Amino acid sequence: MKAKKIIYIFAMLVLIVTSCEKVEFGNEFLDKPPSVDVTKDTIFNSLELAQRYLWQGYSTLPYGLNLNFSAKGNKLGMDILESLTDLSHTFMPWGGVNQLYYNGQYNAAVADNSRVKYSYTGEESWDGIRIGWVFIENADRIPDASPEYIAQLKAEAKMLIALHYTDMFRHYGGMPWVDHAYTPTENTDLPRSTSKETMNNIVALLDEAIADLPWLTDDPANWDGRFNKAAAMGLKARVLLFGASPLFNDNQPYLSGEASDKNYTWHGNYDPDLWAQAAQAAKDLLDRVALEGGYGLKNTGNPRQDFQDAYYDRGNGEVLISTRVRYRSGFRFDGQYYFYQSAAGYGTACPTKEYVDMFPMADGTPIDATGSGWDPNDPWANRDPRLYETVLVNGDDFKGRKAELWINGRERRNINFNGTKSGFGIKKFLLDQNGATSFQSVVHWPYMRLAEVYLTYAEALNEANGGPTAEAYAAVNLIRNRVGLNNLTPGLSQDAFREAVLLERALEFGYEEVRWFDIIRWKNEDAFKTKLHGVNTRKVGNTFSYEVFELPERFWQDNFSPKWYLSAFPPDEINKGYGLVQNPGW
Numbered sequence: 001m002k003a004k005k006i007i008y009i010f011a012m013l014v015l016i017v018t019s020c021e022k023v024e025f026g027n028e029f030l031d032k033p034p035s036v037d038v039t040k041d042t043i044f045n046s047l048e049l050a051q052r053y054l055w056q057g058y059s060t061l062p063y064g065l066n067l068n069f070s071a072k073g074n075k076l077g078m079d080i081l082e083s084l085t086d087l088s089h090t091f092m093p094w095g096g097v098n099q100l101y102y103n104g105q106y107n108a109a110v111a112d113n114s115r116v117k118y119s120y121t122g123e124e125s126w127d128g129i130r131i132g133w134v135f136i137e138n139a140d141r142i143p144d145a146s147p148e149y150i151a152q153l154k155a156e157a158k159m160l161i162a163l164h165y166t167d168m169f170r171h172y173g174g175m176p177w178v179d180h181a182y183t184p185t186e187n188t189d190l191p192r193s194t195s196k197e198t199m200n201n202i203v204a205l206l207d208e209a210i211a212d213l214p215w216l217t218d219d220p221a222n223w224d225g226r227f228n229k230a231a232a233m234g235l236k237a238r239v240l241l242f243g244a245s246p247l248f249n250d251n252q253p254y255l256s257g258e259a260s261d262k263n264y265t266w267h268g269n270y271d272p273d274l275w276a277q278a279a280q281a282a283k284d285l286l287d288r289v290a291l292e293g294g295y296g297l298k299n300t301g302n303p304r305q306d307f308q309d310a311y312y313d314r315g316n317g318e319v320l321i322s323t324r325v326r327y328r329s330g331f332r333f334d335g336q337y338y339f340y341q342s343a344a345g346y347g348t349a350c351p352t353k354e355y356v357d358m359f360p361m362a363d364g365t366p367i368d369a370t371g372s373g374w375d376p377n378d379p380w381a382n383r384d385p386r387l388y389e390t391v392l393v394n395g396d397d398f399k400g401r402k403a404e405l406w407i408n409g410r411e412r413r414n415i416n417f418n419g420t421k422s423g424f425g426i427k428k429f430l431l432d433q434n435g436a437t438s439f440q441s442v443v444h445w446p447y448m449r450l451a452e453v454y455l456t457y458a459e460a461l462n463e464a465n466g467g468p469t470a471e472a473y474a475a476v477n478l479i480r481n482r483v484g485l486n487n488l489t490p491g492l493s494q495d496a497f498r499e500a501v502l503l504e505r506a507l508e509f510g511y512e513e514v515r516w517f518d519i520i521r522w523k524n525e526d527a528f529k530t531k532l533h534g535v536n537t538r539k540v541g542n543t544f545s546y547e548v549f550e551l552p553e554r555f556w557q558d559n560f561s562p563k564w565y566l567s568a569f570p571p572d573e574i575n576k577g578y579g580l581v582q583n584p585g586w
Contacts, residue, residue, distance in 0.1 A: 072123060088350060132158065169202065215230065240460075320449060384507060505518055
C-alpha cells in the first residue's frame with residue numbers, strides 16, 4: 001500500500017474508487033444534511049479518507065500543458081500560454097490563441113470560453129479553495145493522528161488555497177476573498193478585495209502554512225509533490241514580486257475605470273517597500289537552503305543535461321512546486337495528453353526568431369556584441385546551452401542524428417508544416433519526441449523552481465536599492481554559471497540590470513508560463529507591439545541559407561490597449577450584482 005501513496009493525484013483518485021466505491025468525493029456531498037450518503041462526519045472520522053479528500057484538492061492544481069477536451073485540460077483551446085508572448089507563435093488554427101487573441105476577438109462575452117487563458121468558472125480554483133477550507137475546518141476531528149501531523153495537513157490545505165488565489169491574482173487582480181467553507185444557506189455575495197488586500201491575504205495564509213510544514217517532504221520516493229516549507233516560502237516570494245511590480249505598484253493605474261478607482265487593479269500608489277518585502281521573502285528561502293540544504297541548482301559539469309533535469313525531473317532538488325495529472329504522459333497521439341500532437345504536429349509552440357536571438361553565445365556574450373564570434377552563416381552554433389534544450393534548431397542532436405530544419409528536411413517537411421512553421425521547433429518537454437526519452441515518461445509540471453527565487457531576489461534587490469547590489473549580481477551569476485555563461489558585466493545601471501534579469505528569466509523559464517506574467521507585471525507594451533519573425537532555412541548541397549520572414553500579424557501589434565494586461569470577468573458573474581466590478585477596458 002505504501003508504494004501507492006505517491007502523490008500522483010490521479011492515482012489517488014483511482015484508489016478512492018477501487019478501495020471505497022461508495023464514497024463519492026466532491027463539493028456536493030458536503031452540502032447535504034446527514035443521511036445515508038457520505039458526510040463530513042464519515043470523511044473526517046478516518047485519517048485515510050480525510051487524506052484522500054485533501055489529495056483531491058491537489059488534483060485541482062494548475063497544469064501548464066494541454067491535456068484533453070475537459071474544461072481544465074482544454075485551456076486555450078489546446079494551445080499554451082507562451083503563444084501569447086514574444087517567445088512563441090502558434091499556427092494551430094482551431095486553438096484559442098488564433099481564434100480569440102491574435103484576431104482581437106477576446107472580450108468579456110467569451111471570458112468563460114474554454115479557449116481563453118484563464119476561465120473564472122471553468123478552472124478548478126474555486127473547487128480547490130473550497131476543499132481547502134472544508135479540510136481546515138474539520139481536520140481537528142480526525143482520529144489516530146498526532147497534533148503535529150494534523151497541523152501539517154491543514155498547512156497543505158492552506159497552500160491549496162493560496163496557490164489558487166495566486167493564479168487568480170495574476171490573471172485578474174483583486175479577488176473576492178473566501179475565508180471559510182460556505183454552507184448552502186449563507187450569503188456568498190462577496191465583492192472584490194483590493195489588489196493589496198488580496199496579496200496580503202495570500203501572504204498571510206502562506207505565513208501560516210510555513211510555520212507548520214516540514215522543510216523537506218518526508219519519504220520523497222512516495223510523497224514527492226506534497227507541499228512543504230520551501231514550496232510555501234517560494235510561492236510567497238513570487239506573490240510579493242508580482243505585487244511589487246508596476247502593474248499594481250505604481251503612481252497611476254495601467255488603465256482608468258471603476259476597478260482602478262476602487263483599487264482592485266492597482267494598489268493606489270507606489271510603495272517602494274514592497275520591493276524590499278519581495279527581496280526579504282526570497283532571501284529567507286535562500287538563506288534556509290544554505291543553512292539546511294535539501295535544495296540546490298544541479299551543476300555536474302554537463303550544462304545541457306543539468307538544465308533539462310532542472311525542469312523535467314521530479315524530486316530533483318530544484319522544483320519547489322510540482323503538479324501532475326497522470327502517472328505517464330501518454331503516447332504521441334494520446335487523446336488524453338494532447339500536448340505532443342498539438343506542439344509537434346499542429347504548431348502550438350513554434351519559437352520566434354526574437355526568442356532564439358535572446359540566447360547569447362556559449363560564454364554569455366550577446367550575439368550582436370562586437371567580437372561575440374556569432375557567425376551569420378552558422379547562426380545556431382556555440383550558443384547558450386539552454387537554447388538547444390528549449391528550441392529545436394537546425395543541426396542540433398536529435399533522435400540520434402542531426403535535426404533537419406531546412407525546408408523539406410525531416411523536421412520541416414514542407415514550408416507549411418505547422419509543427420516547425422516558424423523555422424524552429426520546441427524542444428522543452430518534447431525532448432526527442434520518441435517513446436524512449438519523452439513519450440510515456442513521467443511528466444510533471446514545474447510550477448515553480450528554485451532558480452526563480454534567485455532571480456526574484458536579484459530583481460527585487462535592484463528595485464529596492466535603486467540599482468544592483470553585490471548580492472543581486474551573485475544571484476543572477478549562479479543561474480548563468482550553471483550553464484557555463486560568464487558573470488554579468490559589472491557596473492550596470494538599474495534599468496540595464498533589470499533588463500538583464502528579465503532576459504535571464506526568459507532564457508531559463510521559456511514554456512514554463514513565466515514570460516507572460518513578466519510582460520504584464522512590467523506593463524511591457526513593446527512585447528505586445530513587436531513584429532515577430534521566423535527563419536526559413538534552405539539547403540543546397542552542403543550550404544545553408546537563411547531567409548527571415550514576418551510571422552502572421554497579431555491584433556494587438558497595431559491596436560494595443562493596456563486592458564490586455566488582465567483578464568475580463570464573464571458578464572454572468574458581473575450581472576449577479578454582488579460587487580464583482582469588471583476590469584478596465586473590458
